[in-house]
Amino acid sequence: MGETRYAQVARDLAEGIGNGRFPVGSMLPKELELCEQYGASRHTVRAAIRELQDLGLVSRKKKAGTRVEAASPSRGYHQSLASVEDLVQFGIEHTRVVQEIRDIVADKELARELGCAAGSKWLRISSLRMSASSGSTPIGWTDVYVDPAYAELRDIVRDNPRALISDLIEQRYGRRIAEIRQDVQAVPLTPAMAKALGETSGAAALRIVRRYLDQAGDTVEISATVHPADRFTFSMRLRRDRSA
Amino acid sequence: MGETRYAQVARDLAEGIGNGRFPVGSMLPKELELCEQYGASRHTVRAAIRELQDLGLVSRKKKAGTRVEAASPSRGYHQSLASVEDLVQFGIEHTRVVQEIRDIVADKELARELGCAAGSKWLRISSLRMSASSGSTPIGWTDVYVDPAYAELRDIVRDNPRALISDLIEQRYGRRIAEIRQDVQAVPLTPAMAKALGETSGAAALRIVRRYLDQAGDTVEISATVHPADRFTFSMRLRRDRSA
DNA sequence: CTTGACATTATGTCCGGACATAAAATACAA
DNA sequence: TTGTATTTTATGTCCGGACATAATGTCAAG
Known part of the structure; x- marks a missing residue:
């Protein structure tokens, strides 16, 4: 209850970035794969990825995919105040x-x-x-x-x-x-x-x-x-x- | 074409905020009204409003509605680089x-x-x-x-x-x-x-x-x-x- | 007049689908 | 080999609908 679906997905991906499951520089699974993995709609997955974008963790390019840009921040202000390290x-x-x-x-x-x-x-x-x-x-x-x-x-x-x-x-x-x-x-x-x-x-x-x-x-x-x-x-x- | 639908809506609303059609402190029309006015889906209208949020032009609260927070910035970097005046x-x-x-x-x-x-x-x-x-x-x-x-x-x-x-x-x-x-x-x-x-x-x-x-x-x-x-x-x- | 229960309502979340677009990858031609 | 089409594909945009949630306002009971 406490956490919305897309927030769960975002947190899980962020943790993956933090613990090396998704190394910096690597590509995240494509949207449809994530939909399958998490059993969520594409809309939800996109909302999650947008969170990561806002945090500066990933960047996206059409066709190219979603690239991991930085290691995970350790929650707190970085997650709540955008773009300021x-x-x-x-x-x-x-x-x-x-x-x-x-x-x-x-x-x-x-x-x-x-x-x-x-x-x-x-x-x-x-x-x-x-x-x-x-x-x-x-x-x-x-x-x-x-x-x-x-x-x-x-x-x-x-x-x-x-x-x-x-x-x-x-x-x-x-x-x-x-x-x-x-x-x-x-x-x-x-x-x-x-x-x-x-x-x-x-x-x-x-x-x-x-x-x-x-x-x-x-x-x-x-x-x-x-x-x-x-x-x-x-x-x-x-x-x-x-x-x- | 050149501009996406939600970007058009966002720009129009931002202009309205800038020229006094939506004064600072007033409430924006509710989402469903905007959908009707622009002939767009709620999804599109929400994407537009999110732009305005990112620019700091409006704030939202459940039930309360969408409130105009600031006058329109004067294009350029303020619109493209978030939150930095x-x-x-x-x-x-x-x-x-x-x-x-x-x-x-x-x-x-x-x-x-x-x-x-x-x-x-x-x-x-x-x-x-x-x-x-x-x-x-x-x-x-x-x-x-x-x-x-x-x-x-x-x-x-x-x-x-x-x-x-x-x-x-x-x-x-x-x-x-x-x-x-x-x-x-x-x-x-x-x-x-x-x-x-x-x-x-x-x-x-x-x-x-x-x-x-x-x-x-x-x-x-x-x-x-x-x-x-x-x-x-x-x-x-x-x-x-x-x-x- | 104050308190609390309740209905209202605007935003928040989520689903499924469809087509557009841009860039990478491939195939092809020179 | 090089340059140019073509295809492929992952993200971008957009639609319509549904239910959840929380803040607000209402109204009746105390």
């Missing part, structure tokens, strides 16, 4: 080391930086970002701003150093993220940041401000991350639509 | 002032920066980026690298200061862009760059390297743009999938 990296490859959690009131400057109202209250969670794989050098500093009502997060974030905070909010409070707006700019490091990150003050850094919105368009979370130059590259891939 | 801005709001065009050979460092082979030959088009609306301060510097065979571009780019170079290549040489890979990082300004942009050497800047690929996955164009901090913000919007 960076967020996966964030969740999977980075770890959070919480430095400070406190209630704050937005002054005029912070309000401008975050795009919120001056005087509004927030719970701010500040943490260092570490690469999950190697080394003890932080790759960035993150300030996450959430509604002070989400007080439980104070404990939860420490216990889940790799989870996206928006996921924790969704699990705990049921507020589902429908959209993310993101601004990226270059900034010079402030003295305080520079010290925390072991850099010199004024050095070039990448600043990413994300505003997480729910379906109604209300802000659930704002995060501001600063990465010293050369410790972080923000990569993404844009594809032309199927239709084009 | 920045590229539109680039084409529409920026002007190019060509500074130098010359043939170069990639040395080891450039090869690393661009992700190409050392020793490969390129035609490099260097230009200042000006805001189309206001002022004479450049907002960035761009180096575009293309195949030296595209020599005609030497003249064409000067005559089309607002067109995307990849569009010019498509028009002239028929190489269609299917995918763009993009890396964003913070860098300190080199002395030469700083001088051209009226900044101090070592100041923070945003560097965007784009690799334009055709359907076969071959590189058509590489562009590297540097924006001084505070003169440029890179904005984007990510939406959750239909399916989620």
